[in-house]
Amino acid sequence: MNLNDFNITHDSFKCKLKELILSAQTKAEKLQTISDFNELVGKIDFESVKNSLNAVQDLDLHVQHLLLNKDDLKSHQKTTERIESCLSKIAEKLDSETSSNDSIKSLSESIQHLHDQIDAFSNRPVVQHIPDSSATDHVLEAISKQLTELCERPQVSAPPPPPCLTQTLPSPPKLIRPEHHMAIHSSKDNFIDTDLELELIAFFDSCKDKFKSEGDRQCMTFGEQYKYTGSRSSATPQLIPPVLQSLMDKVNSEYCTEGQPQVNSCLINRFIGPDSSLPMHSDNELTIHPESFIHTISLGASCTVSFVTTSDDSETHTHVCQPRSIYSMTRQSQEFFRHGISKGSIRAGTRYSITFRSVSFKNRNSTCILGDSNTCGLKFGVNPKNSFGSWMPGKQIFTPVISDIDPYQCCGYKNVVIHCAINDLKSDEVKNMADIRRLFSLYVNKIECIQAVNPKVHVYVCPPLPSKRAELNKKSLYFIRLMREELLPSNFGVTFVDGFDGFLDQAGLLSQHLSKDLNRYQKPDYLHLNWKGIAKLGVLIRNTVLLRMNGGNDRRSRRSRTPWNNKHPSTGEAEGYAGAAANGFSHNRDGYQSS
Structure with a gap:
């Protein structure tokens, strides 16, 4: 390497060294600048800046406004x-x-x-x-x-609108109390003679220690046990003594004729002087037979009984009970009237009242069936082979169409079963869903009226019976849909009677096995049940009512669901019901029916 090359290299080295020194100084300055910037950033209040910016923006918008x-x-x-x-x-x-x-x-x-x-x-x-x-x-x-x-x-x-839309909904039936539902059904003076009165008073005076105090009076019971709110004497009912038995027989012979329930319970009230009283009440206990009469006989001092309506408590009637007289009230009238004795209504002295009732704990299952011709074969009685049996007393009322339902016929009954709608649905005037909904509105209104006149009732609704016509079954299915989706969720006092899928065949029509071939005019019958079908219908109603009264304990096997009533038809099951029908729908796997 010569001298010139060395000089060039030395100069390049010095230049590079200067550049490196300058670069180092520049980086040091930048680092100091970044450090200063970070320090400044740390001191900035960004929240205040944000608020300031928002204030400026709001001011701008406000100025524009x-x-x-x-x-x-x-x-x-x-x-x-x-x-x-x-x-x-x-x-x-x-x-x-x-x-x-x-x-x-x-x-x-x-x-x-x-x-x-x-x-x-x-x-x-x-x-x-x-x-x-x-x-x-x-x-x-x-x-x-x-x-x-x-x-x-x-x-x-x-x-013009379609004909079905021009038909207005039927107005709700006006609840006018029938004349036979009066405060007092009948009364009679001198029902017993003076000798019998004195004998009864002497007997009651000898039993003073057996009376139980209830408010401003004393009570004692004989015969069938009768419980009511605040009762104390009903805990130990006594056998009916001969002197009262003869009086009870007299009442039964004169007032409980033509199939009227016989009285079997006796309540004695003892009132002493003007300070005694009887609170306003109704004899509407479920153990009293709904078709029976309540008879009260007065002994000793006279008394004035006041009657008021249950709706507004306005006094509507007073009755003076003379010694040895009797007055009678219907059990059904107890849904409309209350009665009582105020202080001062009894004059000086002692008054005994003897009240006879027809009482049984089985009356808690009392059932009124409102249904079409398919329910006319259902019978009430004590024989389980040809009726519902003694555990389910009641009556059947022929109501072919919904408008025939009379709420007052159900007074006093614990259970009301409604089995009608198919005759309404098969009418030529029912053509579309609007017509079916109109019928359903009337149906719901009737149920509400029944519950209004009988607050303790529980209503059981049967779906429209399937027929042998597919078009009619479509109407029925829509009606059932309304029952399930609108009636049951809104009214907890209503229970749906399941099991009607058992009336269907494989084609979804009314089974030939459970229905009639010809009607009374010898024409094909597409709607009416034969004796096997009626027996099956009786089993479904009885088991539904008594199952609920039995606290919901059901030992029957659970079945799967279908659109008709949430259950699938089963051939074996139909044969089982048919076997029960052969014995007069006394199919009794749960032990509900007994004589």
Whole structure:
């Protein structure tokens, strides 16, 4: 290497060294700058900066809001008022035009939208975005166009609505208490002679230590146990003594004729002087037979009994009980009246009242069946081979259609079973869902009336019986759907009677095995059950009622579900019910029926 090359290399080295020194100084300065920047950033209050920016933005929007032309808003308001006035006049002219109603409705919606825009434009918070005025102009232009089209359209008479829609819903039946549901059914003076009165008073005086104090009176019971609210004497009922037995026989022979339930319970009330009283009450205990009478005989001092209605407690009747007299009340009237004895109603002395009732704990299962001709074969009695048996007393009332249901016929019964609707559904006037819903509304109204006149009742509803006509079954299925989706969820006093799928065959029609082939006119019968079907119907009703009364203990096997009533038809099951029907629907796997 020569000298020149060395000089060049030395100069390059010095240049490179200078560059490195300058670069190091620059980096040191940058690092110091970054350090200073970080220190400054750490001292900045970003929350205050954010608030300041928001304040500036709000101020800007507020200034824009103040710069708006209020005359424009007033102009928009006047325009909408003018449009509404015009629209009102058009609506009066086109009141009978059905097709115009939709246009008017559309215009009303547009005007309402315009109102909303104006309200939002003038009354909105300042932090909101200001709407574009062109949108309002667009709405006004659309309204003007619709008004022009509406005015130029020729008036056309609207076609009449379908016949089914012109039929108004039947008005709810007016609840007018029947005349036989009076406070006192009958009364008679001198029902017994003086000798029997003295004998009874002497007997009661000898039993003073057996009376139990209940309020301002004393009580003692004989015969069948009768419990009521606040009762103390009912805990130890006694055998009926001979002197009372002869009086009970007299009452049964004179008042409990023509199939009336015989009285079997006797309650003695002892009133001493004017301070004695009897609170207002109703003898509406479920153990009293719903078709029975309540008879009261007075001994000793006279007394005035007051009767008031249960609805408003207004006094409606007073009855003076003379010595040796008797007055009778129906058990059903206890749903409408209360009676009692106020202090001072008994004159000086001692008064005994003897009240006879027809009492049985089985009356808690008392059942009233309101049904069509398919229920006419269901019988009540004590023989389980041809009736519901003694554990389920009651009566059957023929109600072929829903409108025939009389709520007052169910008074006093714990259970009411409704099995009617199919005759309504098969009518030619029932053509669509609107007609079926109208029937359903009447059906629900009848149930509510039954519950109104009999607060302690529980209603069991049977689905419409399937038929041999598919079209009728479609109506029935829609009616059942309304029952399940609207009636049952809204009324907890109603229970659905399951098991009606057992009346179906493989085709989903009423089974030939359980129905009649010909009716009484020797024509094909598509609706009525034969004796096997009636027996099966009796089993379903009886088991549903007694199962609920038995506290819900069901030992029967659970079955799967179908659209008809949540259960699948089973051939083996149908044969089982048919076997039970051969014995007069005394199918008794749960031990409900007994003689």
